[in-house]
Amino acid sequence: MNAHSLPARAETYLEQLLGALADAPADVRAAALDDVRAHVAEALDSGRTVNEALAGLGPAQTFAAQFREELGLPEEHEADETIGARLLHVTAVVVAVLGGVMNVWLETAARDLSLGVAVLLFIPAVLSALPLVLPAHLRVPVGLANAVVVTAFVVLMIGGVGAFFAPLALQLWVAVIVPWRVSKGLDLSQGLMLRILGAVTVALPALLLVAGMTSGSLGWSLATAAIAAVLIALALGFALGLRFTAWVVAALGVALLIAAFFDPGMLVLGAWWVGGYYLSFGVGSAVAWTHAARPAPRGPAATLEA
Template sequence: MTERDTMNANAEDTYLRDVGKRLRTLTADQRAAVLDDVRAHFADAADAGRSPEQAAESLGDPAQFTERVRAELGHDAGRTDRMRRVLQWLATGAAVFTAMFVSFVWPGDTLPGLDTQVDQYGFGIVLLNLIPALVAALPLLVPARARTATTVAVAVVLTVLSLAGTTTFHTLTAMLAWAAVVVPVIARRGRPAAGWRITGAALTAVPALLGILGGLVGSWDMEVSSLLWSGGFIAVGALIAVPRAWAGAVVTAAGVAVLVMSTLDLGMLTLGIWWAGGVLFTVGVSHAVAHARPRPPAGE
């Protein structure tokens, strides 16, 4: 190989390497197809007597070229950021809902059916219970460069808060905060792979399996209705294996129903049912946003 051939090969390799790095958010098949097209373009240019520099110039600099490719493939650069914002807003809303439930419905240091926290401590307790909502909203307020670190920090703080006292009901908020961290990372290369969907379906089955196990060891009476409840829970959660946004929407709706039911029928299992509904809601909404149809390129 002559020195000129080496220089040409280096120019082509440099362009391909730069393009490949910028296309890491595409699927492996999409990226391979684009790079094959680029190689073919350089080969055609060489056959026509043009230099690699001229071939690269006709494609545009790597940043312009990859932006054009993403648009042609219908890839929305802001998709994962929208996912994060949706999940953060949901975490904030869940925290507000939880604060209202804990303040006005859930009994304070008394038996169910007696005084609520507001009755015992006054309206100021509501503001205290709303602190997790303020924490959950922080990633929506910080500059873009600090958003990822803040999202992780908020998820950690909410997890700690959900382990303390009546703030254990904020487990739902913590779940959604972690979803805002994890889901955009999973979805960077497109819709989640089958392994992630199966993992999500398995997570939704955990509360039902724990309920069955509790019945078997005698923690509560195992009745036919309990088995039907557990079976229905698992069946609904199994929809997460379906790679469609509607499947996530159905699981989300089931989670909402369970959460509402737990607030209407207070008892010793209320917190467990709340957690179970939170799992359904979090996994369902994560699936729905990750499988939502991407926006078409601007101008279409």
């Protein structure tokens, strides 16, 4: 029998197999399909039924898993999760570098800063980069160790340079916890209470601004009112499940961190912490949301043509 002219039951199996291998390279998907077609055609030519032929292969998901294992490919969704985890660690490196630069800038303004001390301030950035270059089996334990070490450093040095590494400690914990929770089924699109909790934390600075302007402790200004309105709008969008709001919150966090360099006043540390929180919350939520929103596998023709 022609290997490309198979019974409908076999074509259904091929479609299921393609769905299970939707994230694999096109040549891998094609090779898997060719193997199944050849196996079924050979079985039919020898007098067996299509059901007997497919029973020898096992369910499509099982066959796909075996095919991945033989070729050394990651499990389904693992590639997406790895990309998300790497993005979280890259964000940690960015926050660490910014924290080092901020401390160097402030310490230089206060007193002469030696080159050796300046170099030490970038050790957290080196630690944050380790999960990006180490073997896969070491990334989680090293990431967890980094989170513990940097958190301890922040607590011990909170009255000095440690204060500006607090956002880094938060981001390191996000880089450990979010991939783990995603692997356990975290789905922001389905978690109403989780979205509401996130919305409240995003809106909290806006509520404080409104309270300050209302009580008179904070001078009213159009700019302040606009900032409060934007934050409240973002919080509502997050609560409603608008995924793009996570990236907007992350971008706002970056803007606040950068703005702190240009306005080193009494509120610089507060702006730094809020910016770091927004960045960690935004990127962490975006990674969780992106994984949850992964599109369903398409049919064989559409997938092969992609």
